[in-house]
Amino acid sequence: MSPRLPPGEIRVFAQYGEDFREQxxxxxxxxxxxxAVVAKELAEAGKxxxxxEEGPPLTPQDYEWDGARSMTRTLREGGLRATRGYVMxxxxxxxxxxxSLVNSAICPRAPDFTLExxxxxxxxxxxTLTGLRPHYESVEKFLGIAPTPANVQGARNLLFxxxxxxxxxxxxPIPRNVxxxxxxxxxxxxxxxxxxxxxxxxxxxxxxxxxxxxxxSVQVQEVISEGRQAGxxxxxxxxxxxxxxxxxxxxxxxxxxxxxxxxxxxxxxQRSRNLANRSxxxxxxxxxxxxxxxxxxxxxxxxxxxxxxxxxxxxxxLREGFKLETLxxxxxxxAVRTPGFGHALKRRLAEIPYSATWDAISGCHSSLxxxxxxxxxxxxxxxxQLDERDMPILQRALWVLAEIFFAAGARKILxxxxxxxxxxxxxxxxxxxxxxxxxxKDLVCGGNHVFSTAxxxxxxxxxxxxxxxKCHDLENLWIADTSVFPQSPSVNPMLTCMALAHRTAHxxxxxx
Amino acid sequence: MSLLALALxxxxxYALTRIFLGYSRPASxxxxxxxxxxxxxxxxxxxxxxxxxxxxMSGREARIAAFVDFYVAAVPRNxxxxxxxxxxxxxxxxxxxxxxGGLLGGGMRRFSRLSPEQRDAxxxxxxxxxxxxxxxxxxxxxxxxxxxxxxSPAVLRALGLAPREIPTPxxxxxxxxxxxxxxxxxxxxxAEDLTPPSDGTPLGPTGPLRADYAERVQP
Numbered sequence: 001m002s003p004r005l006p007p008g009e010i011r012v013f014a015q016y017g018e019d020f021r022e023q024x025x026x027x028x029x030x031x032x033x034x035x036a037v038v039a040k041e042l043a044e045a046g047k048x049x050x051x052x053e054e055g056p057p058l059t060p061q062d063y064e065w066d067g068a069r070s071m072t073r074t075l076r077e078g079g080l081r082a083t084r085g086y087v088m089x090x091x092x093x094x095x096x097x098x099x100s101l102v103n104s105a106i107c108p109r110a111p112d113f114t115l116e117x118x119x120x121x122x123x124x125x126x127x128t129l130t131g132l133r134p135h136y137e138s139v140e141k142f143l144g145i146a147p148t149p150a151n152v153q154g155a156r157n158l159l160f161x162x163x164x165x166x167x168x169x170x171x172x173p174i175p176r177n178v179x180x181x182x183x184x185x186x187x188x189x190x191x192x193x194x195x196x197x198x199x200x201x202x203x204x205x206x207x208x209x210x211x212x213x214x215x216x217s218v219q220v221q222e223v224i225s226e227g228r229q230a231g232x233x234x235x236x237x238x239x240x241x242x243x244x245x246x247x248x249x250x251x252x253x254x255x256x257x258x259x260x261x262x263x264x265x266x267x268x269x270q271r272s273r274n275l276a277n278r279s280x281x282x283x284x285x286x287x288x289x290x291x292x293x294x295x296x297x298x299x300x301x302x303x304x305x306x307x308x309x310x311x312x313x314x315x316x317x318l319r320e321g322f323k324l325e326t327l328x329x330x331x332x333x334x335a336v337r338t339p340g341f342g343h344a345l346k347r348r349l350a351e352i353p354y355s356a357t358w359d360a361i362s363g364c365h366s367s368l369x370x371x372x373x374x375x376x377x378x379x380x381x382x383x384x385q386l387d388e389r390d391m392p393i394l395q396r397a398l399w400v401l402a403e404i405f406f407a408a409g410a411r412k413i414l415x416x417x418x419x420x421x422x423x424x425x426x427x428x429x430x431x432x433x434x435x436x437x438x439x440x441k442d443l444v445c446g447g448n449h450v451f452s453t454a455x456x457x458x459x460x461x462x463x464x465x466x467x468x469x470k471c472h473d474l475e476n477l478w479i480a481d482t483s484v485f486p487q488s489p490s491v492n493p494m495l496t497c498m499a500l501a502h503r504t505a506h507x508x509x510x511x512x
Numbered sequence: 513m514s515l516l517a518l519a520l521x522x523x524x525x526y527a528l529t530r531i532f533l534g535y536s537r538p539a540s541x542x543x544x545x546x547x548x549x550x551x552x553x554x555x556x557x558x559x560x561x562x563x564x565x566x567x568x569m570s571g572r573e574a575r576i577a578a579f580v581d582f583y584v585a586a587v588p589r590n591x592x593x594x595x596x597x598x599x600x601x602x603x604x605x606x607x608x609x610x611x612x613g614g615l616l617g618g619g620m621r622r623f624s625r626l627s628p629e630q631r632d633a634x635x636x637x638x639x640x641x642x643x644x645x646x647x648x649x650x651x652x653x654x655x656x657x658x659x660x661x662x663x664s665p666a667v668l669r670a671l672g673l674a675p676r677e678i679p680t681p682x683x684x685x686x687x688x689x690x691x692x693x694x695x696x697x698x699x700x701x702x703a704e705d706l707t708p709p710s711d712g713t714p715l716g717p718t719g720p721l722r723a724d725y726a727e728r729v730q731p
Binding site: 012057058060065068077152154180181183184186193194204205208240303305306331335338340341342346347379 | 559591639644654660672673675676678681683688689690694710711
């Protein structure tokens with residue numbers, strides 16, 4: 001066994017040379033928006049914290065601008081992870097900072113009516129907007145969360161505002177965790193401007209400053225427990241990108257916090273002799289924000305690669321079940337939905353500089369699935385169905401997007417819906433988006449916001465954790481990631497995840 | 513009886529030839545893909561992105577096959593198998609569901625041996641199918657090849673989408689993390705090297721391209 005790390009340090013793959021053992025007050029598994037917040041808050045509270053991350057830290061020199069190459073480095077299963085049942089791609093990150101390194105930095109608070117619904121339906125007392133306000137405020141202040149400034153919106157985002165204004169739909173600049181954004185549109189592959197305050201450049205360094213030890217390239221494979229006490233996490237060092245396992249490790253801690261994400265946290269519990277699952281809810285209730293998108297082509301150049309990746313949104317239809325946003329991604333990733341082939345496809349690709357892509361994400365409460373551990377791997381088996389009952393919401397969202405495009409002056413849209421023409425040149429031509437009886441398999445959806453696979457519930461028989469994130473079944477095992485959400489937060493989940501993690505950290509600090 | 517055996521052997525040999533043989537040697541040594549896989553990827557790339565038109569580069573000129581070879585090698589094993597099965601399916605489906613022309617008109621050949629018009633028809637069949645799994649095969653194939661096409665610096669330059677040079681400020685994290693595979697002792701930066709953070713000046717379609725996307729640089 002190697003000597004213990006000095007406090008306040010990060011360890012990378014090249015430094016491991018033998019099996020090792022660590023001891024801490026708190027072991028945090030996962031350095032995404034949940035785990036990084038917990039690690040920093042508890043380290044600042046004077047706890048000895050070890051933060052474990054399966055992926056490596058990436059420097060700007062390690063970023064790949066090309067979308068496909070970047071996905072093979074930063075996303076689990078090379079970015080090709082998908083659900084079974086209804087086939088839908090879903091992306092989860094594997095790097096220091098987790099999803100915050102490759103997402104668009106979108107940080108809205110969950111709306112009041114959603115949190116009220118959570119409290120009513122899931123027997124929660126303090127998860128109201130008032131109860132979460134100090135936690136939201138703390139995170140917002142630390143990350144500099146603010147509405148996207150007008151000077152980096154770019155044409156693609158401002159056209160969305162123009163369309164919404166023309167129709168009387170409310171819209172606003174997206175609040176994001178950025179400082180000094182230059183509108184490079186590179187959120188998806190790592191921000192070369194260092195403007196995005198992803199966890200690896202914000203909360204993790206702050207945790208290290210406060211004395212936390214960060215172990216990267218370590219895969220936690222099991223939580224060791226006895227009775228109602230979790231005692232340690234064990235696993236193996238894994239090589240960056242290939243995942244090849246080598247040395248074994250064990251981290252013993254008084255408190256263990258799982259922040260491995262909505263897919264990995266339930267799998268870890270299932271692989272740990274079905275830990276914390278007396279309710280039977282671990283791995284159940286898998287929910288997404290299925291997203292649909294439309295590309296619109298305008299008469300004038302939009303130069304869509306410039307401007308904040310996602311700079312404008314509309315919450316106008318939130319109570320109807322969907323949220324609208326602008327969107328950009330690396331061209332190779334964005335264009336995979338472009339219809340046709342041959343010269344028609346090339347012509348459409350040549351129109352990208354004149355185009356904008358806008359999307360809608362939806363709560364889809366009837367569409368549920370499961371996460372299951374698979375033999376010999378920590379990658380989960382995902383089963384999920386897009387329920388017919390949620391189709392009217394998605395279809396309505398597509399129609400509203402079409403309305404906004406034509407109100408903004410688009411000369412045509414590419415809806416990407418099976419059974420509808422590849423190109424629609426007017427709202428009249430787009431009528432099938434409203435009137436045709438679309439089925440789930442007519443749509444090409446993506447789902448990157450994931451929830452509820454270890455949900456909180458006031459009743460231990462119906463949930464995995466209480467509203468502070470403590471597992472009902474164990475005294476010292478906590479969860480801080482989106483798996484604890486009882487349902488969709490109606491908007492992008494990162495800020496709510498961090499606010500809940502902030503509350504969890506303070507609950508741990510008080511009790512331990 | 514012997515005639516029947518002979519006929520069966522001839523048929524089996526013919527079928528094997530159609531399925532497994534007759535692939536030419538690739539120009540450069542592939543990372544992972546076999547000759548048949550490279551052949552179907554190359555044929556599909558030329559069908560999806562033919563020469564000429566509004567973007568001059570064809571799928572072959574954009575070196576899609578080399579990208580796919582790299583990409584398939586980089587994804588996890590279980591997905592690698594699925595992608596290779598996809599290529600096998602596309603290559604051989606026309607032996608069982610012939611392209612226009614049928615047996616006598618040459619439509620009952622491997623995808624990579626079909627004429628350009630027959631390949632168009634075969635892919636259109638996948639794309640427009642009423643069966644979701646068939647459409648899924650097409651969209652999966654197109655997705656991988658489109659990523660390859662738009663990874664080509666020449667294509668990106670032609671579209672005006674190639675990335676620009678962006679100065680990267682040096683922040684606290686840069687003092688903590690070495691490059692992938694390196695030891696922390698290789699970090700040359702010190703606290704005095706920290707630079708002011710980004711000032712938020714908007715970027716636009718001017719300024720030099722990133723060196724690895726500038727002209728005459730191979731991908």
